[in-house]
Amino acid sequence: MNLILLGPPGVGKGTQAKLLIEKFGIPQISTGDILRAAVKEQTPMGVEAKRYMDSGALVPDSVVIGIVEERLAQADCAPGFILDGFPRTVAQADALKGVLAGLKRGIDHVISLSVDSQELLTRLTGRRACAKCGAVYHVKFAPAKLEGICDACGGALFQREDDKEETIMKRLTVYEEQTAPLISYYRDASLLRSVNGLGTVDGVQAEILAQIQG
Ligand code: AP5
Ligand code: ZN
Numbered sequence: 524m525n526l527i528l529l530g531p532p533g534v535g536k537g538t539q540a541k542l543l544i545e546k547f548g549i550p551q552i553s554t555g556d557i558l559r560a561a562v563k564e565q566t567p568m569g570v571e572a573k574r575y576m577d578s579g580a581l582v583p584d585s586v587v588i589g590i591v592e593e594r595l596a597q598a599d600c601a602p603g604f605i606l607d608g609f610p611r612t613v614a615q616a617d618a619l620k621g622v623l624a625g626l627k628r629g630i631d632h633v634i635s636l637s638v639d640s641q642e643l644l645t646r647l648t649g650r651r652a653c654a655k656c657g658a659v660y661h662v663k664f665a666p667a668k669l670e671g672i673c674d675a676c677g678g679a680l681f682q683r684e685d686d687k688e689e690t691i692m693k694r695l696t697v698y699e700e701q702t703a704p705l706i707s708y709y710r711d712a713s714l715l716r717s718v719n720g721l722g723t724v725d726g727v728q729a730e731i732l733a734q735i736q737g
Contacts, residue, residue, distance in 0.1 A: 549600075632714060632716050
């Protein structure tokens with residue numbers, strides 16, 4: 524199963540990807556997570572990417588296309604993959620098509636998640652992540668048992684640099700301008716499966732499964 528999770532910042536792509544990994548036993552490829560790891564390690568790519576990410580802009584296509592091309596060629600992607608946060612521009616979608624054709628593979632479904640912008644803002648401003656294991660929480664919708672401490676590993680929870688309100692507004696504008704055109708791109712290719720992202724995490728997951736298995 525080769526899947527793309529498409530949707531605006533905070534819609535729940537990462538949350539849903541984690542459940543799909545368990546269900547299908549295929550890896551999640553999150554360009555955001557890969558870039559944040561590079562920033563943390565201060566690799567040359569990470570140092571370059573940080574400037575864009577902190578301001579809410581997209582990292583240049585050439586950088587992220589290279590990351591995904593390399594990742595898709597790895598053995599654990601053979602049974603399938605879940606792309607989360609990629610592609611984000613028409614140029615990235617075109618490049619992905621070329622890379623997959625070279626691997627004699629294709630996309631099965633593009634799951635397009637949506638919620639209203641007020642909900643996106645609430646989800647993003649309340650998101651917290653574990654510095655140690657990466658688990659994602661929400662102060663209201665998915666709180667940790669002990670405030671500021673990860674249930675899974677005891678690590679400290681932090682707020683992402685780009686989850687400040689001003690940067691969120693910029694990310695939402697960038698999404699509308701550069702990523703939303705992919706909805707019609709994939710609808711035209713008959714790959715689009717639209718899912719309402721409002722509701723419980725399990726409810727959204729059930730709707731995704733109904734769309735891809737139905
Ligand atoms: P990236 O990390 O991809 O961020 P994003 O797309 O903005 O998405 P998010 O991670 O913010 O949200 P999500 O949809 O995964 O939501 P989540 O599940 O966490 O990208 C970050 C930056 O990296 C970009 O701005 C760019 O600079 C760069 N980048 C990455 N990919 C790139 C690319 N391809 N090209 C160029 N640049 C790239 O959920 C959010 C919150 O809501 C959580 O707290 C969660 O607990 C909660 N929640 C989830 N589901 C529900 C629910 N059903 N009900 C209530 N709360 C919920
Ligand atoms: Zn943790």
